[in-house]
Amino acid sequence: MDADFSKRRARLLARFEAQARFCKAASPLYHRLFTLLGERLAQDAAFAAWILEAAAGRSSFDVPLLVLAGLHFQVLSRRPEARELAAYYPSVGGPAPATAPGLGPTLFATLDALRDELAAFIATRPVQTNEGARGLCWLLPATYTGWKSAHLVELGASAGLNLAADGRRYELSLQGGGLQVFGLGREDAFAVQGEGDFAPPATGVPPQILSRSGCDLAPLALADSAKRAYLAAFVWADQPARLQALKAGISALLQASSHSPLSFEACRLPEELPAYLAGLGRLAAPCILFNSYITMYLPDRGRGLAPLVARWARAQPHPVLWLQWEHLRGDHAPKAPVPGWLAWQVDLWQNGRHGHWHLAWVHPHGSRVCWLPALAPWRDFWS
Template identity: 25%
Template sequence: MYGETTSEWYRWFGEFEARGNSSRYELWALGIASDPELLSLIDRLPPEKRQPNLVLTAARFLGVGEVSFAEFRAWVLAHWDALAQVILTHRTQTNEVGRTAVLLPLLAQLPGPLALIEVGASAGLCLYPDRFSYRYDERTALDPADGVSDVTVRCVTTGKPPIPDRLPEVVWRAGVDLNPLDVTNDDQMRWLESLIWPGQPDRLQRLRAAIEIAKREPPNITIGDLNETVAHLVSSAPTDATVVVFHSAVLAYLTNEDRAHFEQTIRSLPCHWISNEACTVIASVADQLPTPPAETPGRFAVALDGVPLAYATPHGQHLDWFRHQPPRTTTR
């Protein structure tokens, strides 16, 4: 999907992820893709640390402004040692609550109340879909029972997704992450804010509001590997709730072997499984897509129990529902 070289990866990121979402990231990524000196520095990093989003976020975390590519390039060359240290000690843990808009139509198909488990949870902000307000196509409005939330998620849809008329009841929330972020830790939240792309003030405001919601009821997030902990988390959930394990933009960081292990494990557990990953990440899902993954660059496939139902943009701005008949959703 990303090409075989670092240059191809950055060009892909600029053309298919940043374009239309962040003009600054598009500019920087395409500049890096054509700059041998910057590419040689990035190629000194371990392969998993060369990710465009990680490198660009680390630069912003250290204070680079929304500058031209020439100024960005000069800043990186002058600060490379400090930049490399941040890259090596941090992860891309974008906790984009906008993704709950593409998960909500799937959650609404399941019998409540729900017990939610997020793998790769970061700070756990996506564990609160019942605490946010939603605006689909600026026509359908959903709010919590106690009124409009400080977090409003907007989503444009096609294909008539089954948008519910009320939010689900969530009675239990848990997550797992190799390095969970603490909503009460200012430095960790500054890193989370740095992961918001330049030119997206609405996302930043929404993130800060979601953090305040989580602070009032801090999420229960376990430190560990998802393959080693997911079964324990499922067994810990209330027995009178429908257990849902979900993840967004997580499995791409696993090896093919670990992805296959996770899928085998999750299918054996008494829970439902919602995945929101790039189209090529889960092979069994990719095989069922109506459009070949190669023709859907930059899009995610949203699936329930391994059955793809829709395409989505990575941050939840758009949902393209293509399955007219929802899968059978009996309690597992």
């Protein structure tokens, strides 16, 4: 084995092990699948060579997600080769538990039978995020502004589900008791557990959205059933509530598009961002720009976004509000209270001035939030 092979193998093994740790509490099935795949990667040189060849040129962070999404896609597509594995997937009614001893042999038999299809999936498909709870990223801060209307823009929009967050329902549990509701939806609520002192907005009413725009490396058109299945493949298969939320999100987006224009464009971030933003023109109302958990997938890990957004925002005639749920990087960056949590940050360009707030730390799935002292100054700024 040459040194480069061993290095890439060790890096990828660390990614599988990290994903197994991350989902241990939330997804027993995926915890076991990531663990089994990591063990085979460590023990089987031929398997390691296959997966490293398929993953050539891909970020090591993406590969474990793509392997399991590729398998889930085959299960959802009812491929005969995946029929036995489907018995372990609650997403298609599989009754077998993740702890069953037959999962390992079935997993690898399925992998062997579908090697060509899975290799193509790993090599060519982009990771598609579809976590509708992340819509709270823009919805909650925007309710503080008091703006009557605004344009909404998402970077890394995937299928654009979070562009319709104002039509969903987010139930924020407050520390010490009480509940704060955001969004106009009445069903399929996202439960969010809050920690720390919460400074509520004056009304909780978001601006009316005049237009909804998104860009992505490979935007998905949800009118295509195959693309809906592809999006669903990135949901952990033993979390039926998230699959149901995905269906509700698709309905909400279609409903939102009947009230305000909806558009998507292909865009490679960060290099094509200036052209995309320029194409939006000079907006006739404030703009709410947001992104959530996309910088992990960018070649520069998102470092190039801020100067490009700032340059565009300063040239706009109306305020620009930029919301982010992303990892903080750098030796001097604040550390998340829980490894893997995201920083909830706000930037505002208004009347020739720029302000920045770090409101909270948040779980990547939006299920828990730890509020920071900056939330109260954010509230007071608007009052």
